[in-house]
Amino acid sequence: MSADVVIGQRDFTNLSTGTTQSTLSGGVQNSIIVNGKLIIADQANSRVLIWNSIPTTNGVSADIVVGQPDFTSSTANNGGISARTFDNPTTVISDGQKLLVSDRQNRRVLIWNNIPSINFAPADVVVGQPGFTTITSNTTQNGLNRPEAVFTHAGKLYIADSTNNRVLIYNSIPTTNQAPADVVVGQVDFTTGTENTGGIGPNTLKYPTAVATNGNKFIITDSENHRVLIWNSIPTTNGVSANVVVGQPNFTSSIANQGGSVAPNTLSSPIGATVDEKGRLYIGDANHRILIFNSIPSSSNTSADIVLGQPDFVSNTANNGGRSANSLNLPIFATPYEQKLFVADAVNRRLLIFNNVVSPPVIGLRSSPEAAGDGRLRMRGNVRLGEWGRYSLSSSKIEVSVNGGGWGEVSSLYGLREDTHDNLYEFYQEFDPHTGGVSSGDDYTLKFHAFSSNADESYSFYFTPFEIKSITSGVFPSFSFKVNKDQFSRVSDNLSEYEVQVRKITSTGTSISSSSTSGATTYGEWTTYLDNIPVNLSSSLNQGSLATTFDEVNGTITTRSKVKSLTAGKYQVKLVAVDDWGGRQETPTLSFSTTGGVTSTVVRPSYPITSGFFPLQINGIRGITSGIISTLIYLSTSPIYFSSTQTPSLTGIAFSGSEVSLTATNKNNSKQFKTYTAKVNSNSTYTLTPSLYPQSIIDMWVTDKDGRYNELPPFEVRVLE
Known part of the structure; x- marks a missing residue:
């Protein structure tokens, strides 16, 4: 494996020994990167050198010297x-x-x-x-x-x-x-x-x-x-x-x-x-x-x-x-x-920079599967590994799981070939979209994963797991739903819109006796209740999930003329994600009842991560003058607060018996973070006392034993010197 950039020498074969702005001594020890700056301990020159940015070419001069005039x-x-x-x-x-x-x-x-x-x-x-x-x-x-x-x-x-x-x-x-x-x-x-x-x-x-x-x-x-x-x-x-x-x-x-x-x-x-x-x-x-x-x-x-x-x-x-x-x-x-x-590299008086040395494999999938005969489909894809062939796939190669089933190796198309300096493995997988009792070809999920020889792993889904987080009642119901962004392939940057679809439960199966089977439940046709729901992709792609809430009262679409008036009865609802290629991914269905019109009374389902009213609120932060931060209050921007202490106490309310968690992330180094938890006591209050960074991004959430979940919008706290 070869380095891409050398610091301290003009090229990879040179050995300069002078003390200059661009050279290093025979005792170069270690380096760190802080806020984009490269810092090196230049031992034998009794100094520390700082570059304001990571060099991308050989022999770049330092910007600052510490320890020498x-x-x-x-x-x-x-x-x-x-x-x-x-x-x-x-x-x-x-x-x-x-x-x-x-x-x-x-x-x-x-x-x-x-x-x-x-x-x-x-x-x-x-x-x-x-x-x-x-x-x-x-x-x-x-x-x-x-x-x-x-x-x-x-x-x-x-x-x-x-x-x-x-x-x-x-x-x-x-x-x-x-x-x-x-x-x-x-x-x-x-x-x-x-x-x-x-x-x-x-x-x-x-x-x-x-x-x-x-x-x-x-x-x-x-x-x-x-x-x-x-x-x-x-x-x-x-x-x-x-x-x-x-x-x-x-x-x-x-x-x-x-x-x-x-x-x-x-x-x-x-x-x-x-x-x-x-x-x-x-x-x-x-x-x-x-x-x-x-x-x-x-x-x-x-x-x-x-x-x-x-x-x-x-x-x-x-x-x-x-x-x-x-x-x-x-x-x-x-x-x-x-x-x-x-x-x-001490005796060689240099620092070597290897690019892409820890990059994970990247799985690419075709936009849609092709017919393979007998009702089967064939999905084609490839895996790219490290520039200039630094790594290979491990012995497990590439595996696939269909509809949550066991893992099995995929078939290779051409084996390994080099393409734009990458190791490229091309593969295909034939599968039955009805595996696992699935009744519709649109409901299958393919999950590919690959290991490289440096233990990096990559996962890719053909269809993204997609779920309803909550439904609330009102004159115009609100739906909260999410796409797991760490488990996506097609439903990602090319996501086009969301839809809400409903169908009426026309009859419910009835058990005749304890020894007989229940009668079949029958349904009406699925109809579009609301479409063209805009996609919010403003969150970082590095986040684990993207929560998108569409409230028909406060939303950007005039919904009164679009929402259908429902007759009284029981209904099922599902959310559909649609991408630019027409690919669709649906949530599991949930049931609700309505007395007619557009006013709905929701039957609390057991499936959602969040069901109904499950609040989290900060009432006060010691050392900070601020208003209430709550899941019940919409914030258009992430607020910034100033604290007179590095360890402020946060007090607030949540349901008794639930658990409140807080993560403080260093705004200047996202790899540094601390997590704290507290049980909510019998009077529905909690206290957390985190140790903050000078600038901390705060994420807080609440969970309970029943799997309910809610979170506050992130906010920033800056500690006053």
Whole structure:
């Protein structure tokens, strides 16, 4: 696999050694991407470089330098140790707003409250030292000794305090100097710093160099024990033992490459470890390679799935085949971001950018099936995988499920071929649209899925699951319905309109006796009650669902002349989604009664996610002056509120016994979010106290044991500094 862009060199074969605006030192450590900015720890130049956008061509110059007064200086602690200087910074990390740097030789971690926008900007907080001008090695609760790595997730701070052979956990990012840690891993207390204290085991460390977590699993690179340790949960007490070891057969072994040849399950002085949003684990291995595990290992001595920097899992030559776009020489960290992978290639003095390295397979389907004879249909499609053939389909190939039945492999048309630099698999599936007792050819659902060799999965539906959320009564009934946008193919951007159709129940089956079958229920013809309902596609396509509500009183269509007057009786109703090609998808039917005219009294069905009146309301937010936010009030725009505290209390009402959930998402980094839940008490009130980001997008919803659901419109809360 070859990189697409190189930073720090003019091309993939060059090795420049100067200190300039576009070069890197032989100790380039890691990189992060924050709000579109690329930030690199340039260790041996004692600086951090910032690009205001991710470079797309080779050798692009940085925009900002931190730790030095200009782009040509590289002196450690230039002008004397201070809040502005570094001595061998090893890692950078951010929570979306703050910048944190492990300043290894100065035995400290520096924190900027905002990403620097000018050269030589001073830090705001120091961890590990009482002030910005001291350098002391300490084995204490608030001291550090050559910290190699810093990491943050969900408000916690993690520091690999390497020479103290431990990792420190802070329950929140410090805002004052020399703040004490809350938990220590690798030692039984805060005053012990020996390597493998008491003998190597699942709770000891020898020069840890990286920390990572996805919020559940906790990962430490135990470099000089030639292993990576994994905890099934984030430790909350000192000296907790790991659950899984990678790179060794057990917790008491510590030999490089397990004493033998390099293999997919061995490590030699691993340095970096990162986890992406799909749960893939990336390890920087001194065998001059990056190992990728398609999921965080749950058992010890697990083998990697993919290797970068070597042609296979049994090679470990530096710059194998010569310095190039696919060679490595002591890679430190691999940082995944969206569909890119950033690899710090230390000795080659460069950062490599791989495009589309984690892109999922894309399933494409024909607009409509074709006749295959004997009442069967044939659906044709294809799967595209990664530019320039980086990945292949896994052994499961492509599978299909018809009408919710079991999975079966599809048939290949031509096998693999290359098309516009992609791996392209073309396939077809013949099926009976009446499978599973379906009585109409329009009601079938095909669900395709495919796995690629990097464990990415893609799903595609020919017809989208589509359901009624609620029906409310009134002079003009309101229908709320949704399309699951994470399960669509054709019913998506080309969705044209919605329709409401009704039919009368003309007779109801009656049971003659307990041993006899019920008589058949008969129905009138389906008729269009309302059509041309506009489609609201304003929500992001990345959201899990799109809720579209059409209220005939407040809607944009004059409905009085369009709605049919119904005679008294019982009816069935269904909603129909229609796309630009004439494809139709229908919801299951629901029953209701009317006394005539257009005033309906709804018979509450058991099927809908939402049935009738099921409110959620915020009555007040401590620290915020605001009005009521309610499911009962229409908001034309997403409101913005300002809070005087980072942890406001939200109080409101919902049905007793239900559960209210809140997710706060960092507006500046959508991958960062926190979720809180609260039970509604007997007097129908609840309280939630979230910890907010400086700018948080708030989503709230309510559910109960009967499956009812409602949600508030999203709103923004900004914390005042």
